[in-house]
Amino acid sequence: MKIQQAESQARPVRRVSHRRGRSRYLFKKWAPAYLLMLPGLIYFFINNYIPMTGIVVAFKKYKVSTGIYGSPWNGLKNFEYLFATNDAFTITRNTLCYNLAFILVNMALGVLFAIFITEIKNKYAKKVYQSAVLFPFLISIIIVSYIVFGFLSVDNGMINKSILSPLGLEGVAWYTEKKYWPFILVFVNSWKEVGYSCLIYIAGITGIDDAFYEAAKIDGAGKLRQIWSITLPCLLPTIITIVLLNVGRVFYSNFGLFYQVPMNSGSLFDVTNTIDTYVYRSLMKIGNIGMASAAGFYQSIVGFFLVLFSNTVVRRISPDNALF
Amino acid sequence: MKKRILAILLATVLVMAAFSGCGSAPAAPSQGGGNTQTPESGSQGGEAPYEVTLMYIVGGDYPDQALVEQAMKDLVLQELNMKLNIVTVPSTYSTQLMLMLTSGEKLDVFPMPADGSGPLSYITNGYIQDLGPLLDLHGDKVEAIYGEESKIANINGFVYAIPMNKERDYAGGMIMRKDILDECGIDVGENCSKLTKLEDMTDIFAAVHAKFPDMIVFGGDYIYTPASIFLGRGIDNLGNEFGVLLDPANDTTVSNWYESDEYLRRVNLMRQWYQAGYVQKDMATSNDSGTTQMRAGNLFCDFDLTKPYRAVEAEQATGFPCVCFDFDEPIKNGCTILDGWSIASNSENPEKAMEFLNWVYGSAEFNNLMNWGIEGEHFVYVDKGNSPIVDFPEGKDLDSVGYHMNRGWEMPNQYAAGIWAGNPEDLPEAMARYNNNMKVSKAYGFLFDGAEFETELANLNSVREKYAYAIGSGSVDPEVELPKFNAELYAAGLQTIMDAKQEQLDAWLASK
Numbered sequence: 001m002k003i004q005q006a007e008s009q010a011r012p013v014r015r016v017s018h019r020r021g022r023s024r025y026l027f028k029k030w031a032p033a034y035l036l037m038l039p040g041l042i043y044f045f046i047n048n049y050i051p052m053t054g055i056v057v058a059f060k061k062y063k064v065s066t067g068i069y070g071s072p073w074n075g076l077k078n079f080e081y082l083f084a085t086n087d088a089f090t091i092t093r094n095t096l097c098y099n100l101a102f103i104l105v106n107m108a109l110g111v112l113f114a115i116f117i118t119e120i121k122n123k124y125a126k127k128v129y130q131s132a133v134l135f136p137f138l139i140s141i142i143i144v145s146y147i148v149f150g151f152l153s154v155d156n157g158m159i160n161k162s163i164l165s166p167l168g169l170e171g172v173a174w175y176t177e178k179k180y181w182p183f184i185l186v187f188v189n190s191w192k193e194v195g196y197s198c199l200i201y202i203a204g205i206t207g208i209d210d211a212f213y214e215a216a217k218i219d220g221a222g223k224l225r226q227i228w229s230i231t232l233p234c235l236l237p238t239i240i241t242i243v244l245l246n247v248g249r250v251f252y253s254n255f256g257l258f259y260q261v262p263m264n265s266g267s268l269f270d271v272t273n274t275i276d277t278y279v280y281r282s283l284m285k286i287g288n289i290g291m292a293s294a295a296g297f298y299q300s301i302v303g304f305f306l307v308l309f310s311n312t313v314v315r316r317i318s319p320d321n322a323l324f
Numbered sequence: 325m326k327k328r329i330l331a332i333l334l335a336t337v338l339v340m341a342a343f344s345g346c347g348s349a350p351a352a353p354s355q356g357g358g359n360t361q362t363p364e365s366g367s368q369g370g371e372a373p374y375e376v377t378l379m380y381i382v383g384g385d386y387p388d389q390a391l392v393e394q395a396m397k398d399l400v401l402q403e404l405n406m407k408l409n410i411v412t413v414p415s416t417y418s419t420q421l422m423l424m425l426t427s428g429e430k431l432d433v434f435p436m437p438a439d440g441s442g443p444l445s446y447i448t449n450g451y452i453q454d455l456g457p458l459l460d461l462h463g464d465k466v467e468a469i470y471g472e473e474s475k476i477a478n479i480n481g482f483v484y485a486i487p488m489n490k491e492r493d494y495a496g497g498m499i500m501r502k503d504i505l506d507e508c509g510i511d512v513g514e515n516c517s518k519l520t521k522l523e524d525m526t527d528i529f530a531a532v533h534a535k536f537p538d539m540i541v542f543g544g545d546y547i548y549t550p551a552s553i554f555l556g557r558g559i560d561n562l563g564n565e566f567g568v569l570l571d572p573a574n575d576t577t578v579s580n581w582y583e584s585d586e587y588l589r590r591v592n593l594m595r596q597w598y599q600a601g602y603v604q605k606d607m608a609t610s611n612d613s614g615t616t617q618m619r620a621g622n623l624f625c626d627f628d629l630t631k632p633y634r635a636v637e638a639e640q641a642t643g644f645p646c647v648c649f650d651f652d653e654p655i656k657n658g659c660t661i662l663d664g665w666s667i668a669s670n671s672e673n674p675e676k677a678m679e680f681l682n683w684v685y686g687s688a689e690f691n692n693l694m695n696w697g698i699e700g701e702h703f704v705y706v707d708k709g710n711s712p713i714v715d716f717p718e719g720k721d722l723d724s725v726g727y728h729m730n731r732g733w734e735m736p737n738q739y740a741a742g743i744w745a746g747n748p749e750d751l752p753e754a755m756a757r758y759n760n761n762m763k764v765s766k767a768y769g770f771l772f773d774g775a776e777f778e779t780e781l782a783n784l785n786s787v788r789e790k791y792a793y794a795i796g797s798g799s800v801d802p803e804v805e806l807p808k809f810n811a812e813l814y815a816a817g818l819q820t821i822m823d824a825k826q827e828q829l830d831a832w833l834a835s836k
Contacts, residue, residue, distance in 0.1 A: 063450035064426055064669065081779040085816050087786065154605035155540075175609050176799050263609035267794040281789045282782035288445065289426065291782065 058293040078294035087278060095274040098182075098258075099250040102189050103243060109194045111235065114201030115227055130202070134195035141256030144192060148184070148261050176267040185272070188261055189254070197242060204238040205231060240314055240321045248307040251275065251299045275299060373401065374676040377409040379424075379434035380694065381417055381734055388697065388726030396693050404683055406676065424670075425451040431668040432677035435734060436485045443477070443484040444563065446666070448775040453667040455483040458678035465686030469737060477664050479563070479771045485664025486681065489737045492759045493654035494556040494629030498525060499614065499638050502645035504624050508535050516649035522550060522593060525625075525649075529602040532624050542597060543604030544614030544626035550651075551590040552796025556629050557581075560657040560765040562829065563772035566784050566813070567822035572655055572765035576833060578826040580818060582810055591795055591802045598798025607797035618642040632754045633747065640746065654758075657765035665736050684736045691741035697727035705742060713749055714742030770832045772825050780817030787812045 054068060061074040082088060113133055120126045136144070151158045152174035160171035174180065212230045221229065253274035262272045279295040315322035382389070393410050400408040411431070413420050418437045425431065425446075436443060436452075446452045456475055459466060466486055467474050477485045505512060508531045512518050519525070529541045547553060554565045559581065560572035567578045570586070581587055597603050604610060604623075614626025619642045628634070630650050638646040671677045684690050696703040696714060702725050706713045716725055732738035739752035748754065774781050791809035794800045 064428070066450070067428075077779070081782045084779055085783050085787075085812075087783070173605070173799065175606065176794060263606075263611075264789075265609045265794065266790045266792065267608070267800055269790040273790075278786060282786045288778055288782075289449065291778065 055293070055297055057290055058297040060290055062288070062290045074290060078288075078290040079298065081282060081291060082275075082279075082295060082298060087273065090270060091273050091275050091278045094271065095251060095253050095276075098185060098189075098253065098274065099246075101182075101186050102193070103246045103250070105186060105190050106193055106197050107239060107243060109190055110197035110201050111232075111239065113194060113198040114205055114235075115231060117198070118202055118205045119223075130199070133198050136192045137195040139192070141192075141254070141260050144188065145256070145260035145263065148188060149263065152184075175263055175265040178268055178271050181262065181268055181271045185257065185261065189257055192257075200242060201235060201238060204235050208234045236318075237321050240318075241323065244307065244310055244314065244323055247310045248303045250306055251302045253277070255280070373405045373407045374673055375407040375409060375430075376400070376677055376680045377411060377430050377432045378680075379411040379413060379417075379421070379431060381435060381731070382412045382414065383729050383731050386697075386727040386729075388702065391701075392693055392697050392727050395698050396690065399687075399689060399693065400680070403687075404680060406680060408680075425668060428670055430670060430672065432671040432674075433665060433667055433681050435488075436664050436666045442564070443666075444479060444771075444774055447479060447482055447484055448778075450669055452484055453669055453671060453674045453677075455486065455667060455678065456481065458667070458674055459483065459486075459682075461675060462679040462682040465682045469685060476658070476769050478769070480773045485666040486685070486736070487664040488733060488735065489685075489739055490733050491631040491654075491755060492656045492762060494631065495558075495650045495654040496550055496553060496556045496652040497628060497630030497634060497648045497650040498522075498550075498625055499618075499628055499630075499634070499646055499648050500528070500625045501618065501623075501642075502647050504532060504536070504539075505647065508532055512647060512649070516647055519649045519651070522590070522651050526593075526597070529597060529625070530600070533600070533602055536624070538622075539624055540604045540617070540622055541602035541624050542626065543607060543610065543617055543623050544628075545612065546608055546610050546793045546797060548614060548627045549594055549603075549607065549796050549798075550627055551587065551594045551798075552793050553627070553629070554792075555659065556652055556654070557586070558652045558655055559586075560655065560767050561659040562767060562770065562825055563659065563774070564781065565788070566781070566818055567772075567825040569765065569767060572657060572767060573763045574766075576766050576829060578822050578829065580810070580813070580822065582806075582813060588802070588806070591798075591806065594796060594798035595802055596798075603798050605799075608793045608799045615641045618644060632758050633751065636747065654762050655765050656759070656762045656768050658767065658769060658771045663733075681736070686737075686740065688740045688742075691735050691737055695729045695732060695735050695738065695741050696744075697725070697729075702727045703742065706745065711749060712743045712752075713745050713747075715745040766833070767829055770829060772821075772828060774821070774824075777817070777821055777824060780820055783816035784813060784818060784821065787816050 057068050057071075058078055059074055059076070060068065060071040061077075062068065062071045117126060117129050117133070120129065139147075149157070152160075154160060154171060154173050154175070157174070159174075164171055172180070174184075208231065212234075213226055216226050216230060253276045255276045258272050258274045259277045259280065262268045265272075275295060275298075279292060283292050311323050386392070389412065393412075396410065397408045400406050409430075411424075421434060421437065423429075436446070443452075456478070459474055463474060469489060470476070470487070474486070475483045477483060477487050500512075505528070508528075510528055510531055512528075532539065533541050542549075554561070560569040562568060562578070565581060568581045569576060570579055570581070570584055594603065598607075614623060614628060615638070617623040618626060618638075628638075630648055634650075635646045635648040638648065665681055667674050667677045667681065692699065692703070692714075699705070700717065702717070702720075703714045704717045705711070706715050716722075722728060730744065732741075735741065739755070743749065743751050787809070791805060791812070795802055795805050795809060
């Protein structure tokens with residue numbers, strides 16, 4: 001770019017024709033690529049952009065007979081219920097804190113597991129471990145909730161019956177005791193999700209040039225030194241991308257995790273209620289599309305600004321790794 | 325150069341493929357635009373049969389579903405000159421119904437789900453037709469059954485459904501296994517006549533627990549305990565459980581159920597049972613119905629909403645002899661007629677839809693087809709002409725028959741159809757007696773119109789979810805939790821709802 005500018009400043013007369021010729025050349029060169037991109041763009045436009053106009057429903061008193069665009073405006077009334085009670089604080093706190101915890105824990109564990117697995121020399125063992133870590137990710141959250149129930153059931157759960165009671169300890173009523181759940185939820189989430197991020201990090205590590213490691217070995221660096229000075233810095237762009245993507249969804253919660261895993265137990269709401277479950281519980285009986293959309297709108301707007309914000313932060317610290 | 329031509333070719337092919345894929349669903353993006361169809365007014369000009377779309381819930385996958393549907397279509401074409409479309413859905417159908425209603429898909433007649441949002445949301449969102457004027461046009465069959473009560477399922481005069489022909493209120497009841505009672509040497513008398521109040525259960529539970537320490541004495545689905553349930557209870561909910569009439573036959577003061585003495589009594593009893601170890605420990609989060617658990621063999625007693633001959637039904641469903649102790653007095657009120665058949669606002673011709681629905685309420689053949697299948701093939705009258713009792717044809721049973729719904733409560737008019745063998749022949753009369761002898765709420769025919777209070781109702785719902793089942797199952801201490809529960813209810817706007825209810829009810833009573 002700089003060279004081009006200098007060139008054009010030096011020879012202003014030729015600039016126009018040169019530019020035009022060049023852009024035509026560029027277009028010709030990349031036309032097939034644009035053409036290839038077209039189906040994807042059209043898909044995006046139809047699937048992701050046209051429905052966005054439906055956002056107006058969050059500001060309307062929706063009636064099916066008049067349709068989204070014909071229904072009367074309702075101002076901000078649809079948003080009221082989200083902030084009407086003290087729950088607004090609880091659900092926002094839960095959603096944010098859990099998601100931040102998930103991001104941190106999953107990142108740390110994911111990178112750790114990825115390094116472990118790539119260091120394994122035996123090919124078969126590597127495959128086995130990799131699949132074993134990934135497997136929980138493929139299990140439906142409903143099944144996960146029953147696996148958890150198998151451990152925590154008061155009458156017949158494994159923890160109460162096979163661990164606490166032989167030790168002579170009193171069983172715990174897991175589904176009514178709030179204090180354990182922040183740990184249980186983080187644990188269950190990592191168990192389930194870590195395999196996926198691990199997979200991405202493994203791909204990242206495999207992409208690192210072996211020459212770095214060879215050079216390091218010759219210089220006498222040990223395994224830990226190699227990990228710290230080669231693997232982690234090379235993996236940083238991947239980590240940042242994944243974290244940024246997750247930060248954008250920090251206002252959404254994994255509905256199944258927060259609704260199914262605690263078995264929708266009322267006594268646990270203070271620590272398990274998130275925006276999604278709150279909206280579901282409130283509106284299940286009311287079926288108001290406007291109010292449900294208001295919640296979705298609120299989540300996406302906050303998520304949007306969070307992505308912008310965290311990207312700015314990343315750009316300040318290390319411009320090469322920012323998404324845009 | 326060759327490479328580039330190849331690339332362009334490939335890209336073109338891909339684009340073409342993408343477009344040809346689009347061709348089949350060109351309207352997809354505009355569907356969100358809602359219902360753009362204008363209802364065709366007036367009659368259809370005589371000959372062309374109107375296409376009426378019926379949605380109904382099926383209990384399972386029946387091998388002969390298609391045969392039965394064809395028979396239903398033939399019958400409707402022959403008797404009404406209408407073309408019948410049938411959409412069958414599983415019992416968890418609220419979401420699917422909501423999709424059909426919101427997307428403007430063609431739908432005429434459907435059962436209003438009592439589990440989801442209730443009729444109010446269907447009215448405020450404009451999903452359904454007001455049946456009042458339609459009933460005046462085509463309502464003779466419905467009126468023959470319900471008389472003056474044909475339009476009872478209304479909110480503020482908007483008739484949202486025609487009730488299914490069944491019991492008019494649910495009484496709470498404890499269903500117990502008779503064989504266990506006998507083994508423990510407990511005599512509850514004929515129809516549990518020796519039991520008078522809920523507290524009488526404590527001694528029975530204690531005896532069963534002592535004799536069968538490994539058995540779960542009381543359990544079931546988390547909604548179904550005497551304290552968690554939000555239907556029945558001998559009170560009038562007036563549309564939702566926030567603000568109720570505690571003595572609906574005599575008093576029209578709206579009060580808070582969760583502060584009433586009766587609620588406190590039930591809650592304390594549940595706590596006492598829970599601490600004594602009678603109640604299933606995970607009751608507050610259990611999703612397995614009492615029937616399922618009882619059939620599995622390790623449950624002695626569950627709570628359910630009952631009706632005449634409930635014990636017979638429980639026996640058929642669980643395989644154990646059962647007795648049923650009805651401890652609540654049923655009272656005729658508006659909330660129990662939440663279930664009914666409605667007409668969607670997507671209907672192209674609501675008049676025709678009503679004509680069809682009205683005909684169904686009078687047609688023995690159609691109700692038979694829906695519930696029992698084709699006569700001779702899936703069921704036979706035992707003594708045709710003299711008795712309404714029907715049974716499996718020779719050599720068929722539940723497993724080998726091709727269609728058998730046995731969901732009378734869902735049929736528009738189950739008593740027009742045959743009565744299944746095992747039930748008493750006088751079931752329709754018994755049910756009519758039960759309904760007619762019931763006490764009547766002073767607010768019978770009134771339902772709260774909460775369209776202006778959706779914010780409060782949404783918040784109240786979430787508070788209720790938080791406390792009602794934990795307290796109602798006895799798993800937390802009511803002395804600590806109950807005051808918190810009520811404080812949060814008031815913080816969420818309970819008083820506003822109660823005042824509005826009282827005002828609407830007073831206006832309704834004055835206009836009567």
